[in-house]
Amino acid sequence: MSDTAPVHVRHGSSIGQSLTRAEGMLKVTGRARYAADHHPADMLYAVIATSTIARGRVVALDLAAAKAHPGVIDVMTPANAPTLAQDPDLKGTPFTFRMELLQNDQVRYANQSIAVVVATSLEAATEGAALLHPTYDVETARVDFDDAPRFVPDSVGVGSPSKDTHGDVEAGLASADRRIEATYDTPAQYHNAMEPHAIVAAWDGDHLTIDTPSQGMAMAQARIAGLFGIDATDIFIRSPFLGGGFGSKGLISGPQILGIMAAKLVGKPVKLVLRRDQMYGPVGHRSPTRQTLKIGAMADGSLTAIDHHTVAASSSFDDFFEPAGGVTHTLYATPALSTTYEAVRLDTGTPLFMRAPGEASGSVALEGAIDEMAFACGMDPLEFRLKNYAETEPLSGKPFSSKALRECYEQGAKRFGWAGRPLGSRQMRDEAGLLVGWGVGTATFPALMFQAEARAELRADGTGTVDIGAQDMGQGAWTALAQIAADGVGLPLEKLTFNMGTSDLPNAGIAGGSAHTATAGTAIHNAGGAVIAALAELATNDDRSPLYGAGNTGVVARDGRLFRRDDESRSESYETILTRAGQASVQGKGQAAADPATQKDYAMHAHGAVFAEVKVDPDLGQVRVSRLVGAFAAGRVINPRMVRSQYFGGMIWGISFALQERAAMDRRTGRIVNANLAEYHVPVNADVPSLEAILIEEHDSHVNALGIKGVGEIGVTGTAGAIGNAVWHATGIRARETPIRLEKLL
Structure with missing residues (x-):
């Protein structure tokens, strides 16, 4: 069966049945x-040369050395790159972001594309790129999150307001019997799908055929058509399988366009595949955030106000600000809430959509702060969440189209054994003497x-x-x-x-x-x-x-x-x-x-609750997650096997978020020093504990005709917070920076 052949499924018709994967x-x-598996006749190989500085301009490239290398056909630079019909820095729709397409010698971040070498083999193209030996006019890189000037962005995410308020937050905080203020830091993270961004491009006149991983082929067609001045119908994209995307393949990226340009330059099909280290920069990432939450509550645990302030980073040349405060709009009942943002600009690639953009980082801070307030009130964290259960969406006041979060709490807690949890920290040890902690986090994601x-x-x-x-x-x-x-x-x-x-x-x-x-x-x-x-x-x-x-x-x-x-x-x-x-x-x-009338009348979200058990070495500070139980309500389930797989993936990402994942920046050069899968840590099999995902029955007649809500991103929201809360319960130390590092626990 070819990659584009139809998939004939050999099972009986069965919405709601756990069929195995058709493919x-x-x-x-x-x-x-996959995209890089294609080899059309006369195909050449392209390799990108990337900048080793984060700010400045390219002064010179040793083109003679690169072109003299056996097998090298051409080197594409700003001097000979095909003319584009549209400025790649032109902003169009809210989903249009600026690209580096060899239009000038400017360097805006480390790992930016500065040339493309085309050769008869991958080895020749790689060696040709190494021979370019660029020289630079270097400017000081602006990569320090703490030192960058702050400003209030016009919007966050895709057009969301940078300030949302409901009620009188200051009065709510002033009237509270208990108040906490806590600041949580989350790091820059990179998608790292198994399949890197790749493209095989072939021109036939103005007709373009490409194999490339794409989460949205029609959007890719439109962007390519605009850049090259051709009709979208003259662009044929094959993308039957993606080796992961997590948002990074939602929009066509600069390196993919460079592959198309290289094919036009040499007049033959060209394959361009990013190396793993080249994925850190031009194809998006999750920006770092600093989130400060001020929460007030009465002695009985009733919330009086939540103030959630986020500082997020974008690139020096484009706008995407992580909407981390969005989770606060919907989770906990409070008479007053406020979400506000500030932003900084850094000499990095532009951050973009990454699995649960906003909700993932925002839930880490919110769920940690909610636990801190529960402790201040002397209440069990789950009891505190139920005390402040939102029957309507707190920010908008809209009724939920459906909400089975109570059932998620109940069934998840029962399966986990939460009822035996001591209130205080450092109260449990296992047979080996390791500290044991239990934590809970609430999960949510909009039903889009x-x-x-x-x-x-x-x-x-x-x-x-x-x-x-x-x-x-x-x-x-x-x-x-x-x-x-x-x-x-x-x-x-x-x-x-x-x-x-x-x-x-x-x-x-x-x-x-x-x-x-x-x-x-x-x-x-x-x-x-x-x-x-x-x-x-x-x-x-x-x-x-x-x-x-x-x-x-x-x-x-x-x-x-x-x-x-x-x-x-x-x-x-x-x-x-x-x-x-x-x-x-x-x-x-x-x-x-989407039905605008229904969206106006209802708040539509999937919900869940994640319960985590961790074990911490009291001498070394080493943390292992030993159990995760998640209970999720996401409307109608088409295939329980596939849904559980998505929940597991999200929960595993939560482990990564809480304990491992972080891009380390060299502040002198602006380069990411762990741009590989050896040092950019993500969970492997040995890191993944016993996982259980409970599918809570939920019927929603409003979200769509089928009653389906999404499951791909909700698993990461709640999980990282639950793990952080479990670490506190085990150690008595509140780690407000992810990933939670062992030196913070010693």
Whole structure:
């Protein structure tokens, strides 16, 4: 089976069943072809040369040495780079960010692309890039978060206000019996998906064919079309499989565009793949934050006010500020709250969307501060959270479209054994003498919807096809979306051909914001409804059919047949209906989009609770997570196996966030010194403890027609905070900086 061939799923139709991955066999046998696996005829190899300084300009490159190297075809620099139709620094939509595309000699951060070497082999291109030996006019890099001037940004995230208030925070704090003020620091983090950013680009006149990992092919088409002055329909993208993305592949990046430019320069197909160290800079990251929370509560534990102030960093040349205060808008009932922001500019690449942008870093600070206030009130942390349970969204006052967080707390606590937790710290040890601590964190993520389209076809041979330009970056879209498709057209999965992964299919929107299944799934569901309606019209208007006179609303589609809703003994197969009508097939189209009226009336979120157990060596300060139990409510579950996999992934990322993950910056040069997977620590198998994810039943008729909320990002929110709280419970030391380092615990 080729990488773009349809995936034929061999199981029965089954929304809600734990089917195995439709593409699993392709992946484990190596037949799933990722972008860098493509080798068109006459293909050349491109390697980026990156800056070793963080600020200044390139004075000279040894082009003669590089071009003299055997196998080197050309070196692309600002002097000979193909002319672009659009300035890459031009800001368009809120999802347009500036790129470094060899338009000048300026260096804006370390690891910026400064040249591209094209050669007949990867080795020759790599050696040619090393021979360039750039010289620089160096300026002092501005990389110190603490020393950078602060300012108030116009907005944070994608257009969110930099100040939100509800009630009188100052009065709420003044009237409180208990007050805390705590500052939490989170570091810069980098996506580090297994598959690096890569592109294979081939021009045929103005027609461009590319293989590249993309979380949003239509957005990539539009950006490429603008930069090269061609029609988006002349760009064909293949992206059936992604080796992880976590947001970094949501937007086309500068290195990918450079691969396209290099192909245009040399007139042949070109492959460009980033090395691991080159991933630190041009393709986004999570910015560092400093968050200060002031919280007031009465003696009985009732909150009186929350003030959440965030300082976030962006690059010197573009704007993306981590919206860390957003979690405070929705989690805890308080008569007064405020979220405010300041920002700094650093000589780094622009931070962008990274799994749970805002919520991940914000929940670390909020959940830690909530625990601190619970202790100040002499209350169990879970009891304190239930005391301040929000029945309506605190900032907006809107009712929740659904909220089963109480059930998450209850079932998670029961499974974990929370009832036996001592209130004070340093009260538990295991048989080896290690300090044991238990912590809890609340998880939340908005239930988002984007725009998408799909099409469906039913054929006279009893088979069907559903097409949508969706992506699978490991979350199980090939499987879950096919389940929705089969259900929508009323066919067993083995009779359905499900196509996705190429840009010539209907636009599925972006696989991000934990919204892909909801968005693409709704479009698929609606396309199924449209094709069934067309088929039903043929049958119910034909007096030879047992369904004659039933009307569209009077039939049900199931197992390749239409049944009268009022008398299921009267039915007819799709084959019979189409054959009698003399039609080879019938088609239908469907769309998906958020409903503005529903968004105006309801607050829509997924919720969860994570319980963590840690063990800490009292002499060495070494921390190990020994147990994690998460309970999550995210609307309708299409495939429990895939959902649990996503929850596990998020919880593992929470371990990484709490204990391991941090980009270390050399403040003298502005370079990241651990730009590799040996020193940029993320969890390996030995770091991952017993994991359990409980799926809480929840029905939501408002979020979308299928009742689906997202699960991809919620697992990381709550988990890191729960681990930090467990470390305090074990040691009595409140670590307010992540990752929690052993020297802080000694």
